[in-house]
Amino acid sequence: MLEATNLTKRYNGVTALDALNLSVAAGEVFCLLGANGAGKTTTINLFLNFVAPTTGSARINGLDVVEQPLETKKYLAYIPEMVMLYRNLTGLENLEYFSALAGRPDYTREQLLGFFNDVGLAADAAHRRVGIYSKGMRQKVGIAIALAKNAKALLLDEPTSGLDPKAANEFSALLTTLSAAGVAVLMATHDLFRAKESGTRVGIMKHGKLVATLNTSDLGHADLERIYLEHMHD
Amino acid sequence: MLRRIARHEWRMLFAEHAPWVVAALLAASTGYAVLNGLNWTSFQVATIEKALDEEAERYIGLKQQVTAIESGQMRAPFADPRMPDMAGGRLAPRYAAMPPLPLAALSIGQSDVLPYYFKVSTASRESVLTTNEIENPHRLLHGRFDLSFVIIYLFPLLIIGLSYNLLSLEKEQGTLALLLSQPVPLSTYVAGKIGVRAALVVLLVVMFSITGIAVGGVDVTPGGTLLRLAVWTGVVAAYGGFWFGVVLLATSFGRSSATNALSLATVWLLLVVVLPSTLNTAVAALYPVPSRVDMIAAVRVASDQASAKGNTLLAKYYGDHPEFVAGSDIEKAINDVAITRLAIDDEIEERVRPVVDRYDTQLARQQGLVDRFRLLSPAIVAQDALNDLAGTGSARFAHFVRRVEAFHRDWRARFASMIVQKQRLSAAMYDDIPHFTYQDEPLGAVVVRAGVALLLLLGAGLVLGAIGINRLRRYPIAG
Numbered sequence A: 001m002l003e004a005t006n007l008t009k010r011y012n013g014v015t016a017l018d019a020l021n022l023s024v025a026a027g028e029v030f031c032l033l034g035a036n037g038a039g040k041t042t043t044i045n046l047f048l049n050f051v052a053p054t055t056g057s058a059r060i061n062g063l064d065v066v067e068q069p070l071e072t073k074k075y076l077a078y079i080p081e082m083v084m085l086y087r088n089l090t091g092l093e094n095l096e097y098f099s100a101l102a103g104r105p106d107y108t109r110e111q112l113l114g115f116f117n118d119v120g121l122a123a124d125a126a127h128r129r130v131g132i133y134s135k136g137m138r139q140k141v142g143i144a145i146a147l148a149k150n151a152k153a154l155l156l157d158e159p160t161s162g163l164d165p166k167a168a169n170e171f172s173a174l175l176t177t178l179s180a181a182g183v184a185v186l187m188a189t190h191d192l193f194r195a196k197e198s199g200t201r202v203g204i205m206k207h208g209k210l211v212a213t214l215n216t217s218d219l220g221h222a223d224l225e226r227i228y229l230e231h232m233h234d
Numbered sequence B: 001m002l003r004r005i006a007r008h009e010w011r012m013l014f015a016e017h018a019p020w021v022v023a024a025l026l027a028a029s030t031g032y033a034v035l036n037g038l039n040w041t042s043f044q045v046a047t048i049e050k051a052l053d054e055e056a057e058r059y060i061g062l063k064q065q066v067t068a069i070e071s072g073q074m075r076a077p078f079a080d081p082r083m084p085d086m087a088g089g090r091l092a093p094r095y096a097a098m099p100p101l102p103l104a105a106l107s108i109g110q111s112d113v114l115p116y117y118f119k120v121s122t123a124s125r126e127s128v129l130t131t132n133e134i135e136n137p138h139r140l141l142h143g144r145f146d147l148s149f150v151i152i153y154l155f156p157l158l159i160i161g162l163s164y165n166l167l168s169l170e171k172e173q174g175t176l177a178l179l180l181s182q183p184v185p186l187s188t189y190v191a192g193k194i195g196v197r198a199a200l201v202v203l204l205v206v207m208f209s210i211t212g213i214a215v216g217g218v219d220v221t222p223g224g225t226l227l228r229l230a231v232w233t234g235v236v237a238a239y240g241g242f243w244f245g246v247v248l249l250a251t252s253f254g255r256s257s258a259t260n261a262l263s264l265a266t267v268w269l270l271l272v273v274v275l276p277s278t279l280n281t282a283v284a285a286l287y288p289v290p291s292r293v294d295m296i297a298a299v300r301v302a303s304d305q306a307s308a309k310g311n312t313l314l315a316k317y318y319g320d321h322p323e324f325v326a327g328s329d330i331e332k333a334i335n336d337v338a339i340t341r342l343a344i345d346d347e348i349e350e351r352v353r354p355v356v357d358r359y360d361t362q363l364a365r366q367q368g369l370v371d372r373f374r375l376l377s378p379a380i381v382a383q384d385a386l387n388d389l390a391g392t393g394s395a396r397f398a399h400f401v402r403r404v405e406a407f408h409r410d411w412r413a414r415f416a417s418m419i420v421q422k423q424r425l426s427a428a429m430y431d432d433i434p435h436f437t438y439q440d441e442p443l444g445a446v447v448v449r450a451g452v453a454l455l456l457l458l459g460a461g462l463v464l465g466a467i468g469i470n471r472l473r474r475y476p477i478a479g
């Protein structure tokens, strides 16, 4: 579903991402690990076509994101580190607007409230202005938007950093649900524990290179941390 | 999709109370401006009316005098109203006035510095039309607070205020990434945003202007007024369109809201304030016109010299008009005085001619320069078009002056022939002294000029907007 082929991004000579080859199938949760500046955000922005690749290509559902920027976005949902919404609108109004933009203007109020329910947000929260939402609530609205869009691929950029353990746990549970429903998930994260818990594979990035790819089922928590730190050393 | 985005945008603007702020600002400024304009035009109308009343009363008095003298009830005074030189010169001049058009209240233009009536007599052209000048072809800076001022200055500021953060706000509040992860091109969002703002601000400006006109009691029934008003509205919309083009271009650079606000304010300052005043200064410095004082001084010197040459001129005049045969001594003396004055006025005109010509040439050069460089500032183009449509522009004034000149020439010829033929005016002949009737230039000419301005503004706006839209493809979304 998500496929990077020799994907490379250079900023004025600085290589942010170096010939990334990566494929995330439907139902997989691929976690990108790596220090700050390793190139995780760059990878996600390339899939979103927010930045243009220097060489190589990013494909979603077989389509090149540069050649078909609008078509590829139909399959895609994005949850940034901070899901920012329209503060003056209620959660429901935000969901309704983004769903309409996603090409689903036809949802009834009940259906929209159903998505709130699915992500564990109370109905009365849906009617409150987003300005008073906590970060955890906004991240969940992000998931609700992805659900309403019926996205086939989900890109997340450190979505749980700054969340309390309970909120992070609930959020990860939602990811598991999504992947069970056949969504391909690519998530950048610093949370080794969550990566092991909810990821099917992890990739360790360093200086723009994907230096290791591991199946989480083969690993214990301690193994992942050890391998990660080994890579971070030199 | 565009409609959905526009609806959302409308809500966002309302959440910030923007429409109310814009409406309040526009209501207050257009209301005051229309009132101000109406004040000025009603003063003009009243002044013309007073002048014509004075003229009518004067004529009644003169006719009564003529009748009294003819019937022997009264001795002929020195200023004898029967004498054509007295009648055509000192006693019976008529006013030549250019009444303001109904829409003059919307754009006072230069009408408060240029004369709108002249007192036509047999005196030389220069003393009749002393104020025939355009001292400041584009006094945009010092204009009165009228509706066109609101449109030229305030309107772009409102547009800038509403849209300087068109996309930068979405970026700064973090919603842009979420918007652009949807299958909707950036240009569609921008179109929706611009569309809503344009509709809001253009509709409000037009609505309040028309309300002001209606409440202020501007008479729109005279022929062509509605057409002028329609083109006026078009020019206002096109000027707004130009500014939205500027906003689009500024937006496409992807800078912060603060940077956008600053650069747009700078563009406004340059195009609306600096350029017009620089143009004025440059024009005046490059082609200085002799001042009005010089002109009046030249007329005075010329009349002194001409008067001193009175007898020589009289002899010359006799030479030029051999058909003139002297009657009795007393009659000859009286006619000599009249003919000398006529000859002196001719001589003055002859002597002042070089000054006037230099003046006219310089003015023409100034105008030429202005015409070439006015295109640099859409504010000048728009202001000129608005003045033109309101009948307060330089074209209508020049047209008026040409008509007064023609009227003045006829006047002098008529009285000169009466003097030469030793005619005496009867009361009935007073009624035959022609009136000046102002005939406007054809409406088509005005509409064409304003239409060209409209298209220029619209074209410039479209070009800037197209460049902006094109640049949006490289809009920096991340980082």
Ligand SMILES: Nc1ncnc2c1ncn2[C@@H]1O[C@H](COP(=O)(O)OP(=O)(O)O)[C@@H](O)[C@H]1O
Pocket (backbone or CB within 6 Å): A011, A014, A015, A016, A017, A034, A035, A036, A037, A038, A039, A040, A041, A042, A043, B478, B479
């Ligand atoms: N817009 C940009 N201009 C220049 N360099 C950038 C830009 N965005 C990212 N980089 C550089 O690319 C590298 C990778 O950054 P990023 O992908 O954000 O890392 P991560 O998300 O893994 O922390 C860093 O060295 C960063 O400085």
Ligand SMILES: [Mg+2]
Pocket (backbone or CB within 6 Å): A037, A040, A041, A042, A157
């Ligand atoms: Mg990052």
